[in-house]
Amino acid sequence: MSMGDVIDRGERGRVTLQVIAEKLDVSTATVSLALRDSPVVAEATKSRVQALARELGYIYNRSAASLRTARTNMIAVGFHDITNPYFAEMLVAVEETAAEAGRTILLGTYGESLERQERVLGTLKEYRPDGMILCPAGGATAESLAHLTAARIPVVQISREIEGVGLDFVGSDDVQGAHLAIAHLVELGHTRIAMIGGMEDTSTGWCRHRGYREAIEKHGLRFDPDLVYMDYGTRQTGLAGIQKVLALPDPPTAAFCFNDLTAFGALLGLRRCGREAGLDFSIVGCDDVQEAAQWYPALTTVRNNHAEMGRRAAELLIERIERPDLPPRRVLIRPELIVRASTVAA
Amino acid sequence: MSMGDVIDRGERGRVTLQVIAEKLDVSTATVSLALRDSPVVAEATKSRVQALARELGYIYNRSAASLRTARTNMIAVGFHDITNPYFAEMLVAVEETAAEAGRTILLGTYGESLERQERVLGTLKEYRPDGMILCPAGGATAESLAHLTAARIPVVQISREIEGVGLDFVGSDDVQGAHLAIAHLVELGHTRIAMIGGMEDTSTGWCRHRGYREAIEKHGLRFDPDLVYMDYGTRQTGLAGIQKVLALPDPPTAAFCFNDLTAFGALLGLRRCGREAGLDFSIVGCDDVQEAAQWYPALTTVRNNHAEMGRRAAELLIERIERPDLPPRRVLIRPELIVRASTVAA
DNA sequence: CTGAAAGCGCTAACAA
DNA sequence: TTGTTAGCGCTTTCAG
Numbered sequence: 001m002s003m004g005d006v007i008d009r010g011e012r013g014r015v016t017l018q019v020i021a022e023k024l025d026v027s028t029a030t031v032s033l034a035l036r037d038s039p040v041v042a043e044a045t046k047s048r049v050q051a052l053a054r055e056l057g058y059i060y061n062r063s064a065a066s067l068r069t070a071r072t073n074m075i076a077v078g079f080h081d082i083t084n085p086y087f088a089e090m091l092v093a094v095e096e097t098a099a100e101a102g103r104t105i106l107l108g109t110y111g112e113s114l115e116r117q118e119r120v121l122g123t124l125k126e127y128r129p130d131g132m133i134l135c136p137a138g139g140a141t142a143e144s145l146a147h148l149t150a151a152r153i154p155v156v157q158i159s160r161e162i163e164g165v166g167l168d169f170v171g172s173d174d175v176q177g178a179h180l181a182i183a184h185l186v187e188l189g190h191t192r193i194a195m196i197g198g199m200e201d202t203s204t205g206w207c208r209h210r211g212y213r214e215a216i217e218k219h220g221l222r223f224d225p226d227l228v229y230m231d232y233g234t235r236q237t238g239l240a241g242i243q244k245v246l247a248l249p250d251p252p253t254a255a256f257c258f259n260d261l262t263a264f265g266a267l268l269g270l271r272r273c274g275r276e277a278g279l280d281f282s283i284v285g286c287d288d289v290q291e292a293a294q295w296y297p298a299l300t301t302v303r304n305n306h307a308e309m310g311r312r313a314a315e316l317l318i319e320r321i322e323r324p325d326l327p328p329r330r331v332l333i334r335p336e337l338i339v340r341a342s343t344v345a346a
Numbered sequence: 347m348s349m350g351d352v353i354d355r356g357e358r359g360r361v362t363l364q365v366i367a368e369k370l371d372v373s374t375a376t377v378s379l380a381l382r383d384s385p386v387v388a389e390a391t392k393s394r395v396q397a398l399a400r401e402l403g404y405i406y407n408r409s410a411a412s413l414r415t416a417r418t419n420m421i422a423v424g425f426h427d428i429t430n431p432y433f434a435e436m437l438v439a440v441e442e443t444a445a446e447a448g449r450t451i452l453l454g455t456y457g458e459s460l461e462r463q464e465r466v467l468g469t470l471k472e473y474r475p476d477g478m479i480l481c482p483a484g485g486a487t488a489e490s491l492a493h494l495t496a497a498r499i500p501v502v503q504i505s506r507e508i509e510g511v512g513l514d515f516v517g518s519d520d521v522q523g524a525h526l527a528i529a530h531l532v533e534l535g536h537t538r539i540a541m542i543g544g545m546e547d548t549s550t551g552w553c554r555h556r557g558y559r560e561a562i563e564k565h566g567l568r569f570d571p572d573l574v575y576m577d578y579g580t581r582q583t584g585l586a587g588i589q590k591v592l593a594l595p596d597p598p599t600a601a602f603c604f605n606d607l608t609a610f611g612a613l614l615g616l617r618r619c620g621r622e623a624g625l626d627f628s629i630v631g632c633d634d635v636q637e638a639a640q641w642y643p644a645l646t647t648v649r650n651n652h653a654e655m656g657r658r659a660a661e662l663l664i665e666r667i668e669r670p671d672l673p674p675r676r677v678l679i680r681p682e683l684i685v686r687a688s689t690v691a692a
Numbered sequence: 693c694t695g696a697a698a699g700c701g702c703t704a705a706c707a708a
Numbered sequence: 709t710t711g712t713t714a715g716c717g718c719t720t721t722c723a724g
Contacts, residue, residue: 014717016716016717016718017718017719018717026695027695028695028717028718029694029695029696029697030694030695032719032720033694036719040693040694041693041694042693057496059474059497060718061413061472061474061717061718062473063418063473063474063718064413064700064716064718064719065717065718065719067407067413067699067700067701067718067719068700068718068719068720069700069720070700074473077453082434082438083431083434083435085434088428088431089429091428092429095455104452104454104473105452105453105454106420106450106451106453107441107450107451107452108441108445108450108451109441109442120445123450124450125405126405127408127420128405128407150403151403151405235636235640265640268640290429291610294581294610294611294614295641295642296613296641296642360701362700362701363703364701364702372711373710373711373712374702374711375711375712375713376709376710376711378703378704382703386709387710388710391710406701407700407701407702410700410701410703411701411702412702413701413702413703413716414701414703414704414715414716415703415704415716416716
């Protein structure tokens with residue numbers, strides 16, 4: 001076919017199964033099967049169909065197929081924040097695992113706004129993804145996800161957990177993570193240990209705070225609410241938090257930060273106060289994002305294996321899509337302490 | 347309606363316009379219009395329809411609507427790497443702008459692999475997004491995007507540009523950015539300035555290298571190929587590159603890095619050699635990711651306004667979706683030098 | 693091995 | 709203001 005020929009592109013100017021079928025004088029059913037390489041179609045027919053499809057620049061229309069099959073092969077990902085490298089790196093793991101399984105990611109973000117989350121999840125669900133991977137905004141309740149379970153959409157929660165919602169969950173054992181951090185600091189001889197960042201309206205915040213308190217008391221130290229600075233885990237929180245606790249009459253000599261971002265902020269705030277982690281103060285982060293190893297000083301932190309978390313979540317979801325009646329599963333990834341240069345003996 | 351009633355969920359167990367229409371004894375057309383709040387439908391009817399829809403947990407089916415309207419309200423984003431905060435932050439800007447305009451993001455990533463890019467873009471296009479925002483893998487050619495233009499999919503390139511492909515582009519004036527960096531270093535008295543990172547198979551790499559060389563020569567310095575270390579812009583590249591040039595018989599006293607990630611690596615490598623940027627060496631980065639201001643030393647860098655880039659790209663794309671015949675546009679965002687602590691007089 | 697026909701859930705023309 | 713009708717592009721029985 002030369003460039004001069006007018007290609008019959010159908011009413012809408014598009015190449016569809018219909019136009020291929022007509023040109024080849026076969027049925028659309030045959031074309032459909034041939035393009036999917038069905039064993040039921042004669043080899044010769046298949047080649048003819050496939051060749052013509054390529055020639056005409058046929059593009060499979062997944063909307064149409066989805067309408068028919070009630071499958072979209074899309075996985076919706078709702079994250080509060082992908083600006084945090086922890087979640088960006090997790091998202092990459094999800095995306096890659098999904099892509100390997102022939103799924104594409106539909107993405108929505110909503111910060112810590114429940115209202116935006118509601119809107120975003122509502123929209124995502126209208127695209128009829130085969131399933132969703134969610135990390136809810138702070139304060140989200142079982143109720144706020146009820147519309148998803150009602151619609152019987154397979155959902156796996158990642159990192160942050162809403163309990164009693166009967167959904168799969170993949171996350172870190174955050175209580176244990178806090179224990180590791182505090183044990184390390186206690187071992188170094190610290191007795192006044194602050195906790196910076198983390199909110200109670202989030203499972204990660206709540207669990208890490210609980211682990212912090214448990215560990216403090218387990219080691220025979222006194223829990224002092226003044227040493228606790230709560231806010232969402234941002235660099236800004238770390239910066240403000242460390243300065244706050246350092247201004248105390250009886251300041252801490254170490255701090256456990258809710259996440260690495262907060263720790264980075266704290267490292268900075270420390271320096272502004274003329275102190276330096278690893279010299280006259282100790283900071284432990286949580287997450288172990290790539291950046292952590294490269295800070296100065298390199299950050300001692302609790303590794304949550306977020307890439308694995310992303311991968312496992314995608315795998316779990318795909319399993320659940322195939323077997324919707326599986327009982328809810330809860331995958332807790334074991335955190336590990338990574339000791340680097342930001343902690344020293346008291 | 348009590349919980350005991352069996353809700354007619356249609357053949358597939360789903361609530362569709364059909365089932366609402368039947369229950370209310372109106373036509374699906376009316377239901378469709380009512381749900382979209384058409385002024386043509388009587389208020390009373392609208393309320394009845396909307397109330398029942400809510401009660402039954404009706405979920406709009408965008409696949410079905412798309413099939414009919416040939417519009418999906420999805421924007422596909424193909425990025426090589428969202429692990430780089432530069433692109434993650436850009437993606438957030440794209441996502442937010444798109445969401446404000448009622449569009450949802452379909453995401454694909456492919457690293458620097460042309461083969462993966464081909465596969466990913468192919469898949470994305472089958473979902474029939476209304477448009478695409480792309481940052482191609484290194485070495486991508488006009489040819490490798492030809493299938494998109496052939497399918498008449500509105501595309502805007504972001505950050506990296508493939509020329510002669512006739513597509514919209516939003517990016518930074520990379521040549522100018524390099525000029526700013528070099529001018530700053532020359533002003534500080536540096537005469538041996540390295541360039542670390544960046545590949546010629548990428549417009550950003552190529553332009554920054556060109557700008558580097560032009561600026562070097564414009565200031566009467568000698569261009570020395572030994573001072574140039576080429577590789578993709580990663581932390582690893584920075585780490586390796588700085589060590590390489592420092593080992594030279596006549597080492598540089600300053601380096602311009604392809605991007606901030608590379609600069610972070612270089613800062614690290616420098617320290618491993620017992621040197622410190624801002625004291626006995628100067629490093630200029632490029633991008634100004636959030637992390638840059640918080641490094642130690644804080645990174646002097648060329649700000650590319652990547653958030654604005656993301657926003658503009660989304661805006662441009664939405665315009666083009668509405669007016670496909672617009673001539674290709676090229677938006678160059680003016681870079682600015684942000685002087686911080688990683689540079690000092692020679 | 694191939695074709696005919698129906699239908700997924702929605703919207704848009706047109707008619708009433 | 710509402711209903712009728714057709715059809716978007718695909719897959720899937722069921723016949724042949």
